[in-house]
Amino acid sequence: MSAEAAASFVQQWRAARPLRDLALRFLPADETGVPLLLALEFELFGILHLSAAPQVAGAKLAWWAEELAGFGTPAARHPLSLALAADARAARVPVALWPQAAVSLLRALEAPASADFAAQLQAAEVMAEPFARIECAFVFGAQADCARTRRVLAVQHLSSELLQAPQRTAQGRMPLSMQSLARHALARAQLDQPGAARAVALAEQCAALAAALHGADDLPGPVNGLRAAEAAHDRRALSRAARVAEPLQTLLAQRQGLTLTAAFASWRAARSAARTQRRMRGEP
Template identity: 40%
Template sequence: MEVGHDALQSYVNKWLAAQPAQRVALAFVDPARHAGHIALAALEQELLAAAYGIREPHVAATKLNWWAEELAGAAQNGGRHPLTQVLFDDERSGRIDSERWLAPVVAAMAQLEEGTAADFGAQLAAASQLHGALAALETAWWFGESASPERAARVAAIAHLLHALRRLDDDAERDRLPLPMTSLARHGLRRDELRRAGAARNAAVRGQLEELTAAWREASRLAGPLSVFRAVESHAGERLARRAAGAAEPLQVLQHARPSGGLATTLAAWQAARRWRRGNAA
């Protein structure tokens, strides 16, 4: 099935705009040979944009319902969307259970009206529903159904919580805040103070970053491989979290961070690509 290059590229561009460090990963994942891998990453970005980027829950639900219908029927009709057309033209799609394709959409709809989590553990568990489903689909696509998605699911959830923290100013009025309730109470922060710099907000953000970096350390001990894209996202996120945690103005460091595309990121992408190729050759 031929899909228009411009139509597909517009979605890939949206993914790269959200994760500019992935341009490094594309040097190790040939778009000509692995179009499905890139289409899956772009599909993840589309689902996340619907789940988090649309402020009206009923509008987001409508969008996600469309994706549920699209993914449920794509195995039979080949898909209507440029991304699903690429994915379901690839033989890998037939080796993945239909429930894996639908699980991220179901999880996204379930969390649309969730409020602020009580503590970091609850926050991580809530994020793991959607991001764990996405990571399980990705792991099956890259490594086969027998590969464990445990580590990928955890780092996907952690990376999301870091991204949410970076948007603290923008999301201060939403029902689900990037900081858990225990953190707000510990630092005496009211909702209307989250947009204003100050010692209390700095301490709360720094505490959240310490929780995230500890979670990244624990995730490194979990089972399962990471795709090249997930490895780059995790590497860049962990480095940024550590750097911001040590800064006088941690939120400012998070919000003004430049895309990570240096030698360390390139090395992380190369190592992940080598593990992926060895796994496929086994």
């Protein structure tokens, strides 16, 4: 029963973006457990991105911190926890990292607005650190450098926050830095209202995120095939959103769409990541 329940969470993760079904076709046969891990991350980040109120998100994340503190023990209850613990690769992950992932999101929920984009990206990477370490240890082994995966996760988080800009503003959270607001003479309340200054600020944020994702290529460490496919797609989506009058609408459409160009880029990224995985395992 728990296996079926875990599969339903994987299906929710797959349904959130059409790209994922395509990327799964490029996944090596021995990596079928990876979607379970990504579904767990999707569940946790979804609480941060989609919850209607900070109090609701905080309560849910606190529950997950307790749940993951019991990872691999009889105290664990969630189907994803149980399914992942049954995978031999979970033993590669330091036990303390599992609850740290939920705690890092709790801290992000309470964090003040960042002064500028550099500080915003740094805070996102700090938040993404335990997730990146879990992901790299699970897929590649405990010694794998997680710097590149951490950057990709951070940019994906900030992109999701940007897509929720109106809701974030109503909840008192800021998807843009204070410097960006000051540069464009924007008040917090204006982020949920269409306007020229808002559009320019959002486009600048998309351009900065695309550049940060491009910079991930120069960081050490591997990225698993599914994550690499998403990063290639997100980079194109952010770059296109940075050049239009309605950045958020374009970013959402790009993320939810799947062109032949995007399919080819995803295939290429996934193949490259698969070669890295084989090389790290000492395979030809």
